[in-house]
Amino acid sequence: MDQNAHRAAEEELHRIIGDSEKTRTILEQIKQVAPTSARVLITGETGTGKELVAYWLHHLSARHDRPFIKINCAAIPKELLESELFGHEKGAFTGALNSRPGRFELADTGTVLLDEIGDMDPRLQAKLLRVLETGEFERVGSNHPLKVDIRIISATNKNLAEEIEKHNFREDLYHRLNVFNIHIPALRERPEDIPVLARYFLDTYCRQNGVSSKRFASDALDYLSGQSFPGNIRELKNLIERAAIVTPGDEIPVSALTPNPTPAFTSENQLFTRTRPLSQARNELEKVFLEQQLARFAWNITKTAVELNIERSNLSRRLKQLGIQKPDPYA
């Protein structure tokens, strides 16, 4: 693929769909702030499109052909995040066999996305604040200051005002990061976007998988528009892809869009009424709950762990213990 075709394909992949007033405001804000070097804080629930917005902030800026580096602060164990960001020198800590540049160094002249910034450890928040104030940092285990030219974009699904109240997030850092705020409303606050998004995801799915195009039955889009989508656009996209997979014909009926009926709630199973040891009931209930939540967040373990407020490693362990596996449509 030549450069232009490659770029067009990339951009197609990142299209922001929706013609609600709220979506138009977001597109306006992206156009206004992308070409500047202002720091932007993107807020919104999980699955609302924060990474998508960050992509455009970088790609519509003068830095578009420079590095764009994303770091998910919730996915990297907190002991490792500092060296991930700033790099380390050989021998700085057990296991640091070689010197390694951090993502800030690698992103020099480009853009860094600090995703899930609300999950950053307060100790590291203090270090980050200093970098934002002075523009300088050191690799872990070094006292040689480094200076880089990076634009910082951050994103979070947390309410940072509340986190500041609870002393989980530094207010001074918040002001440094939040020079410009783009807030993405939840999908249920802009239901007008649901039909266009649904059609877009259905068409894209059929095209990418080489199946003949499908459409929605007349009541299907109304049905979707009435749903609350706690997992937002990611949940909608996932639901549409699943419906496309399970519908052999060319018309998607409402029944293909309703959540999988869980065996848990059938009368034979009697999940809540059958008498057995509490520990067994607890495991059975937890299993159903986790399966439902994972489906909601498209089997993104990191995301689900964040939403359920547990460590990712604990969630993974529970999935193994309870024998929970990713069903086919997500694999």
Ligand SMILES: Nc1ncnc2c1ncn2[C@@H]1O[C@H](COP(=O)(O)OP(=O)(O)O)[C@@H](O)[C@H]1O
């Ligand atoms: N307005 C939109 N138009 C098209 N796709 C979208 C839109 N918003 C989000 N998406 C898609 O939904 C999914 C979740 O978006 P993402 O940016 O990862 O959300 P977040 O980072 O807020 O959790 C991605 O597949 C993304 O491409």
Ligand SMILES: [Mg+2]
């Ligand atoms: Mg994200």
